[in-house]
Amino acid sequence: MEGGQTVRHSMRLINARFAIESKFFWNERATSLEQQTTMPIQDHLEMGFSGVNGRGNMASLLAKLSKINYYNELFKFVYGDTVVTEARMQESLAQFVRSIQSFDSKYDAGRVQVRNDNDPFPNFTATENTGKNLYMTPPIFNNNGIRIAGGLGCNSCHNAPEFDIDPNSRNNGIIGVIGSNDIELNDTRAPSLRDLTKTDGTINSRMMHNGVFNNLAAVLAHYNNIPANQRNNNLDGKLRPNNNTQQLNLTTDERDAVIAFMKTLSGTLVYTDKKWSTPFINQ
Ligand code: HEC
Numbered sequence: 001m002e003g004g005q006t007v008r009h010s011m012r013l014i015n016a017r018f019a020i021e022s023k024f025f026w027n028e029r030a031t032s033l034e035q036q037t038t039m040p041i042q043d044h045l046e047m048g049f050s051g052v053n054g055r056g057n058m059a060s061l062l063a064k065l066s067k068i069n070y071y072n073e074l075f076k077f078v079y080g081d082t083v084v085t086e087a088r089m090q091e092s093l094a095q096f097v098r099s100i101q102s103f104d105s106k107y108d109a110g111r112v113q114v115r116n117d118n119d120p121f122p123n124f125t126a127t128e129n130t131g132k133n134l135y136m137t138p139p140i141f142n143n144n145g146i147r148i149a150g151g152l153g154c155n156s157c158h159n160a161p162e163f164d165i166d167p168n169s170r171n172n173g174i175i176g177v178i179g180s181n182d183i184e185l186n187d188t189r190a191p192s193l194r195d196l197t198k199t200d201g202t203i204n205s206r207m208m209h210n211g212v213f214n215n216l217a218a219v220l221a222h223y224n225n226i227p228a229n230q231r232n233n234n235l236d237g238k239l240r241p242n243n244n245t246q247q248l249n250l251t252t253d254e255r256d257a258v259i260a261f262m263k264t265l266s267g268t269l270v271y272t273d274k275k276w277s278t279p280f281i282n283q
Contacts, residue, residue, distance in 0.1 A: 024036035
């Protein structure tokens with residue numbers, strides 16, 4: 001295919017700098033943020049500097065960039081000369097991505113007022129505090145993998161306060177591939193769960209590597225009843241209690257409380273601060 005639909009949905013990049021998992025992409029194929037940055041540029045389907053079917057490659061991109069005046073100026077400012085290299089591009093792009101930070105959420109305002117995540121947050125509603133408990137506390141299952149007590153165990157994979165993925169996580173049962181009946185078992189990295197929603201509470205983008213969900217209720221419905229699939233031999237053990245796929249037996253109130261808590265993880269500045277807007281407007 002010559003450009004067009006990618007095989008996975010783009011990952012959100014919020015707080016990549018503070019990720020506990022140092023590898024990038026859903027399937028962790030980049031070993032560092034630096035390495036990640038130039039892979040989409042060279043992907044034939046994405047930015048297309050692949051060197052395939054007559055397309056330009058990294059060398060032609062570097063030649064092109066070194067002829068653009070404002071890059072000459074910027075490279076000289078940072079590196080002392082105008083030479084554009086892949087390593088310099090990677091360093092600069094990775095540093096930009098690391099600048100995208102969000103720590104002005106309602107969760108952060110509450111967290112500084114207490115000793116740990118298990119204390120009730122004074123700035124939270126009762127529902128948000130209930131949701132936080134459910135998120136933080138591991139579930140207790142019966143022999144059939146049905147939850148009979150405890151919370152939902154989200155924090156055992158999406159660890160507070162980064163809400164980044166545990167580096168040892170295996171897959172969460174989302175194994176579909178966009179536009180195909182194939183399955184993918186190695187998508188074991190999620191971005192931080194911070195800023196899933198905008199300040200008005202609506203969702204920022206579709207979720208999961210294949211963009212299968214567009215609302216938080218659908219995400220909870222998935223964890224409530226993890227689909228059993230014989231071919232999924234990489235489902236995380238935490239979602240497979242006593243060798244059954246987990247059933248959380250969620251009540252509507254519990255579901256709504258966790259969703260209310262997840263909405264407290266969104267900040268404001270990351271949507272409004274001009275330093276993250278395009279530099280090419282109003283020049
Ligand atoms: C066993 C580890 C594990 C547990 C427990 C877990 N998750 Fe996940 N979660 C993942 C993985 C892995 C992904 C990435 C899935 C993919 O798309 O391939 C993910 C993805 C997500 C996403 C999508 C993020 C995005 O930007 O697209 C949301 C939302 C989410 N999880 C919420 C939750 C909630 C809420 C709970 C608790 C009910 C939970 N998770 C429990 C491992 C886990």
